[in-house]
Amino acid sequence: MDVINGLAHGFGVALMPVNLMWCFVGCFLGTIVGILPGLGPAATIAMLMPLTYGMGPASGIIMLAGIYYGAKYGGSTTSILLNMPGESSSVVTCLDGYQMARRGRAGAALGIAAIASFIAGSFGIFALTLVAPPIAAFALSFSSPEYFALMFLGLALVVLLSGDSLIKGLIALLIGLWLTSIGTDLFTTQSRFTFGQSSLLGGVDFMIVAIGVFAIAEVLSSIKAGEETQVLPVPKGLRNLLPSMAELKACRFAFANGSITGFIIGVLPGAGSSIASFISYGIEKAVSKHPEKFGTGIPEGVAAPEGANNADTGGALVPLLTLGIPGGGTTAILLSALVLWGVKPGPLMMQDSPDVFWGLVASLYIGNVMLLVLNLPMVPLFAQILRIPVYILHPLIFGISIIGAYSVSSNLFDIGLLAGFGLLGYVMSVLKYPVSPLILGFVLGDAMERALRQSLMMSQGELSILVSRPISAAMLVIAVLILLSPLLPRFRKLRRDAIAEEG
Amino acid sequence: MLARKMAPAGLALALAVAGTPAAHAEFRPTKTLELVVHSGPGGGNDILGRALIAAIEDAKLSPVRIQINNKVGGGGASAAAYLAEKKGDPNVIGVFTSVWVTNPLAQAEANVGIRELTPISMLVLEPAVIVVRADSPYKTMKDLIEGAKANPGKLKQSGGSVLARDAVVRQVLMSSTGARWAFISFPSGGERISALLGGHVDMMVIEPAEAGELIRSGKLRALAQVTDERLEQFKEIPTLKEAGIDVPTVPQPRGILGPPGMPADAVAYYEELLAKAAKSPGWQKFVRDNLLQSVVLKSKETGAFLADYESQMRAILTQAGVKLVR
Numbered sequence: 137m138d139v140i141n142g143l144a145h146g147f148g149v150a151l152m153p154v155n156l157m158w159c160f161v162g163c164f165l166g167t168i169v170g171i172l173p174g175l176g177p178a179a180t181i182a183m184l185m186p187l188t189y190g191m192g193p194a195s196g197i198i199m200l201a202g203i204y205y206g207a208k209y210g211g212s213t214t215s216i217l218l219n220m221p222g223e224s225s226s227v228v229t230c231l232d233g234y235q236m237a238r239r240g241r242a243g244a245a246l247g248i249a250a251i252a253s254f255i256a257g258s259f260g261i262f263a264l265t266l267v268a269p270p271i272a273a274f275a276l277s278f279s280s281p282e283y284f285a286l287m288f289l290g291l292a293l294v295v296l297l298s299g300d301s302l303i304k305g306l307i308a309l310l311i312g313l314w315l316t317s318i319g320t321d322l323f324t325t326q327s328r329f330t331f332g333q334s335s336l337l338g339g340v341d342f343m344i345v346a347i348g349v350f351a352i353a354e355v356l357s358s359i360k361a362g363e364e365t366q367v368l369p370v371p372k373g374l375r376n377l378l379p380s381m382a383e384l385k386a387c388r389f390a391f392a393n394g395s396i397t398g399f400i401i402g403v404l405p406g407a408g409s410s411i412a413s414f415i416s417y418g419i420e421k422a423v424s425k426h427p428e429k430f431g432t433g434i435p436e437g438v439a440a441p442e443g444a445n446n447a448d449t450g451g452a453l454v455p456l457l458t459l460g461i462p463g464g465g466t467t468a469i470l471l472s473a474l475v476l477w478g479v480k481p482g483p484l485m486m487q488d489s490p491d492v493f494w495g496l497v498a499s500l501y502i503g504n505v506m507l508l509v510l511n512l513p514m515v516p517l518f519a520q521i522l523r524i525p526v527y528i529l530h531p532l533i534f535g536i537s538i539i540g541a542y543s544v545s546s547n548l549f550d551i552g553l554l555a556g557f558g559l560l561g562y563v564m565s566v567l568k569y570p571v572s573p574l575i576l577g578f579v580l581g582d583a584m585e586r587a588l589r590q591s592l593m594m595s596q597g598e599l600s601i602l603v604s605r606p607i608s609a610a611m612l613v614i615a616v617l618i619l620l621s622p623l624l625p626r627f628r629k630l631r632r633d634a635i636a637e638e639g
Numbered sequence: 640m641l642a643r644k645m646a647p648a649g650l651a652l653a654l655a656v657a658g659t660p661a662a663h664a665e666f667r668p669t670k671t672l673e674l675v676v677h678s679g680p681g682g683g684n685d686i687l688g689r690a691l692i693a694a695i696e697d698a699k700l701s702p703v704r705i706q707i708n709n710k711v712g713g714g715g716a717s718a719a720a721y722l723a724e725k726k727g728d729p730n731v732i733g734v735f736t737s738v739w740v741t742n743p744l745a746q747a748e749a750n751v752g753i754r755e756l757t758p759i760s761m762l763v764l765e766p767a768v769i770v771v772r773a774d775s776p777y778k779t780m781k782d783l784i785e786g787a788k789a790n791p792g793k794l795k796q797s798g799g800s801v802l803a804r805d806a807v808v809r810q811v812l813m814s815s816t817g818a819r820w821a822f823i824s825f826p827s828g829g830e831r832i833s834a835l836l837g838g839h840v841d842m843m844v845i846e847p848a849e850a851g852e853l854i855r856s857g858k859l860r861a862l863a864q865v866t867d868e869r870l871e872q873f874k875e876i877p878t879l880k881e882a883g884i885d886v887p888t889v890p891q892p893r894g895i896l897g898p899p900g901m902p903a904d905a906v907a908y909y910e911e912l913l914a915k916a917a918k919s920p921g922w923q924k925f926v927r928d929n930l931l932q933s934v935v936l937k938s939k940e941t942g943a944f945l946a947d948y949e950s951q952m953r954a955i956l957t958q959a960g961v962k963l964v965r
Contacts, residue, residue, distance in 0.1 A: 151656065179709075182680035276837035322824045325745050325802050325961065334720050334748045334798050345840045347737025380647075405829035459836065460852050462830040468829075469681030475848070475928055476690075482852025545679070545711040586826070594795060594839065 139265060141262050142486075146494025150502055155198050158191070159499050162199035163506045166206015171214055172539025173222050173347060177207040178465040185473055193477035194495040200473055201496060204466050205257065205449040208409065209507045212249040212442050217242060217501045217521050218361050218533055220351035225409035225445035227346040228417045232430065232437025234354070239433050241375030243519040247512065248387060249442040251379070252394055254508040256443030259395035260402065260450025261500040264457075271451075272458040275403040280590035281602050283406050285611035287584035290411065291576065292615040293418030304574045305585075308564065312577025315340055323589060335549035343573075344550050345578055348557025348573050349564070355530050356562040377378055377516040378437065387439035390420050394443020399539065401444070402451020405463040406587070407450040410579050413441035422618060431572065450500070457485060457493060661780055662690035672705045675733035677718035679711045684734045687893055687925075691734075691762070695923030700912055714800065715739045716749035717765040723751040725898040729905035732759060736893050740949050742803040742945035744956060747964045753945050760913040761894035761944060763926060766877065767808060767844050772835060773857055775842075780863045780882035783842065788819035794820040795840040797831040801961060804891045805844035807952065808865055811958040815886045835859070846891075847873065847930035865889065872930055889955075892934075892948065894941055906938050911931040 138447040170179045181200050188196035211226030216233035229249065236245035254341040263271070291309070318329045319339030330336040339509060371377065401412035421430045430437050444606050455461040460470035460482035474481045479489045488494050524532075564571055595601035604610045666699065674692060676684040686769045710718035714856060715738045725731045735753070742749045769780065779784040798805035806822055813819055823840060825831045828849055834840045836858060843850075846879045847870065853859040863882040865875055866912055879886060895913055897906065917935045926933045956963060 176680075179680040182685060182689060186687065186696075189693070194809065265640050276833055279834055279837055279839035301755060318835075320746070322800060322826055325800055327746060328747055330748055332748060334716045334750065335711055337746065339747050403832045405827070406825075455829065455833070459832075461832050461836075462827075463829050464827070465679060465681045468827075469686070472681070474688045476925075478928070480852050483856035483858060484852060495777075545717070547710070547712070547717065590823050590825070593821055594820075596792065 142263060142490065142494045143498060145490060146496075146498030149194050149491050150198065150493030150498035155499065156496070156502070158195045158199040159202050159503050160506055163209075163503050163510060164202075166203040167210035167507065167510060170207035170210020170212075170222050170564075171225075172540070173214060173326075173351075173536060174343060174543035176223060176466075177204050178469055179543075180207075181466065181469050181473070184394060184475075185469070185476070188473065189457040189476070190528055191478045193474065193489070193492045197470065197474060197479075197492055197496050197500040198479060198597075200470055201453075201500065204470065205446065205500070205503060206507060208257075208445050208449060209250065209511055210446070212253075212438070213246065213518055214536075215350075216245045216249065217518060218351060218536075219354040220533060220537060221343070221346050224342050225340070225413050225448070226442070227350070227410060227575060228413045228441040228572075230350045230434050231417070232348075232435075234350075235433030236435070237433075237522065240371055240506065241383075241433065242522055243371075243515050244379040244383055245433075245436065246515040246518055247377075247379040248383065248438050250508060250515065252387065252391055252439040252443035252513040253446040253511075255391045256395040256398055257446035257449060257504045257507075258501065259341070260399045260447035261504065262450075263399050263447075263498075263499065264366050264450040264453055268454050268458050270413065272454050275290020275405065275455055278404055278607065280587045280594060281605050282586035283404070284584060284591055285608040285615070286401075286407065287411075287580045287587060287617075288616040289611045290415045290418060290580050291584070292618045293415065293422050301568075304567075304569045308571065309567050309573040309577040311560075311576035312579075313581040314637045315345060315574075316581040317585070318576045321366050323593075329344040333549070335547055339546075339582075340553060341544045341550065341576060343556050343598055344541050345545055345557050346575060350538050351533055351560030351573065352554065352558025353561025353565055353571075355533050355560060355575070357565050358526065359530070366406040372528035377519050378512075383435040387435050389423070390416075390436040390439035391443055393419055393423075394440045395447045396578075397440075398444030399446030399451040402463070402567075403454045404462055405453075405455055406583065408443040408464050408625075409452070411583065412444040412448045412451075414576055414579055416444035416611055422529055425607055426510060431567055432490070451494075453500075456481060457496075459483060460485070471577065551576065564628050651682075666902065666908045668701070668703045668730060668908075671703055672701070672912075673708050673731045674705055675710050675718050675721060675731065677710060677712075677715040677734075677738070678738075678858060679709055680781065684736060684893070685709060687763075688734050689958055690925040691916060691922065694919045694925065695912070695916045697921040698916070698919040700919070701917050702950075712883065713746070713749055714742050714802075716742055716746065716751070718754075719749065719751035719756065722756055722896070722898045727900045728898050729901065729908075731911060732895050732897050734893060735896050735945075737804055737891050737948070737952070738800075738802060740945060741952050741956065744800055744949070744953060744963050744965055745961055752965065753896075754942075754947060755899050757897040757899060757906060758938050758945055759897050759901075759906055759909045761892060761941045762913065762917060763893050763904045763931040763932055764934045765846055765891035765893065765931055766870060767804065767891070768847055768850055768854075768861045768873065769808075769842060769844055769863045769865065770835070770850050770854065770859045771842050771862050772838060773860050777841075777859065778860075780879070780884060782879070783862055784816045784818045784884075787820045788816075791819045794842065796820055796822050797825055797834040797840040798822055798841050798844065799826075799828075799831070799957070800824060802890055802910060802956070806824075806959070807889050808844045808956050810955050811886045811889060812884065813882060814958060821953035841881070848928075851930060853964070866932075869928065870932075887951070889951075890932075892944070894936070896941075910937050951961045 211223035214220045214222045215226045215229040219234040221227040233245045397416035398412045452463045676688040678684045710721045740753045743752045861876045
């Protein structure tokens, strides 16, 4: 078997002491980068790239990739503890992670995030090892009509199963769709809703919206509620700081869902890890026996998105390593690093540079174990952050949020936007509007509009292109079924029975 | 390469630089220099900027550190606006590309035109190749154009913004041959190539570095290169002219400029620094690895090139029906 030989060779490379060390350095740096909001893996890899010039390609890529997937482990930490997403892929983790922390289960939420990341991350790498070429071919069969159907499915999944008031959810969704349309239209280069501001030409960054409506709004709300004397509960004793068996058991389906959804969406060059995390959260909620509990702090709500954004790593490496196609900013910079070392990423990389290819793949397995070992013991320590009194914690959250927003593109205008989104989030929480449809509309809306317009350009204006292709048609049918499901209580009951039998 | 129509601004600047031959001895940087790029980490300009800094540091050409500053947004507009604010500052330079020229023409908010900034040095031209999928029925440029003529508007090209170079090349080809085909924008290179590899579109005008491995492994077929002479790495692929289409080869230029009113001695200092950097082994390796063409021009030639490029783009975009604001 080629794969077994290759992997054995790869472990030979990755287990060399020097490479083990670089793998650890990468994972460690990645975790820190993940924890710091605003500073992303792409910027860090770009900054550290010059240090790797002298390292040789295998060591270099092992370290830089460590930063990439390590950041996804770390991203959940501040989402859970402070309602402040560390990376865009961990935004959805705020929804249930922070609520768990508020109920005294911060340690459990952090533990579940680490375990889900490990399980799904390992699954993603395993799938990368075994099925990279065929799954890359599948990804290529996906084009604009399929992306449209996928985004539509994502919107259907969460919105219609969310919240008490459908109308309020839809209004929040529309705000999100509007916000994402700000900036330069790709197809005509006309600017939309920029109000003459050159700072808005590039659109609004997702991290600024997310930090504003989650972290800033949360601080504002708790100031109003007069929580100055009330510190979030942190239970004593190590056992209470780790997830319980019951919580882990509740996450069984979420681990599988996050693994598979994250990997498949990760393979698609047009959909990033934030979309993967949202869709797996939506699926989790759609099939749950108690969808109404989502958003109140349940472990599945943390496990599904955190799993998905780590399985996404293995997926995103498939087109990079088999075709030389980067799916996003971070994989693009990994690609340029490979080119710099003289490795040519593409269909021939596996033959031409087996050391680098298999060395990297093997190091991913090792890195995932390292990250779990690195992160789990940190859980009880991180949970102590919540013991900090609010008169210190709140200014700290404001400060980190502002630095985070500024570091996105070193533009003071973004800090004004951050304040605006903080107020928006606060007003929404006072008026009891759900925030998640807004975020969802923001994440999916842009890609959905683009895919629709690309599809119609491909078909010269024929809408039938959306339903005449099998993958797209199938996803649209599922989306319509989901949209109709609240109207069909009988179908809903049947579906729950079916799930109960499986589970 | 391009017809040299000397613009008045370029000429004035040329005289200013020519009048101070010994000026380079005057400016000597004493604090950290800033190199402004318009893309985020990992973007084309960011990678080029970092490679340039690494080459300069490697060859110990600068007495001070040079730091990259990512002014992302508006396809160059934020970076250009930032440079315009630094009027006269000798410690800030930026990396320009073709969007610095085309964006201000089409976008009211992008209000800093390329000719307001001080040209310092052209560094590279990025060539392009026209590719189809390996199983495409089109074996030559002629086949492709005939195919497009037989099915007007049916063939599709995936690319970036309508202001980007690939869209401009399409416009030039369509107006010279009379064929018509659709242009579908995708935000990232990965999505553009996937659309072609998956057979959802028919062709691309692509940078050689992006397509090289896919051509070598037989997944894509190159029909022509958008260059004046065959590139070293693509000896067997005809140029557009050799393929029977005699049109101006629109290059993607990348180089360095400064804020408006940069002192002449500072301009001369950077000209010399960049001329040395362009000869450094680190930079030459970068140029080779990324299949770029090293074309180093001094300030006045760079200014003339940009003025020329701007009027060329203005004509092509007007013809393409893009609404111009300046």
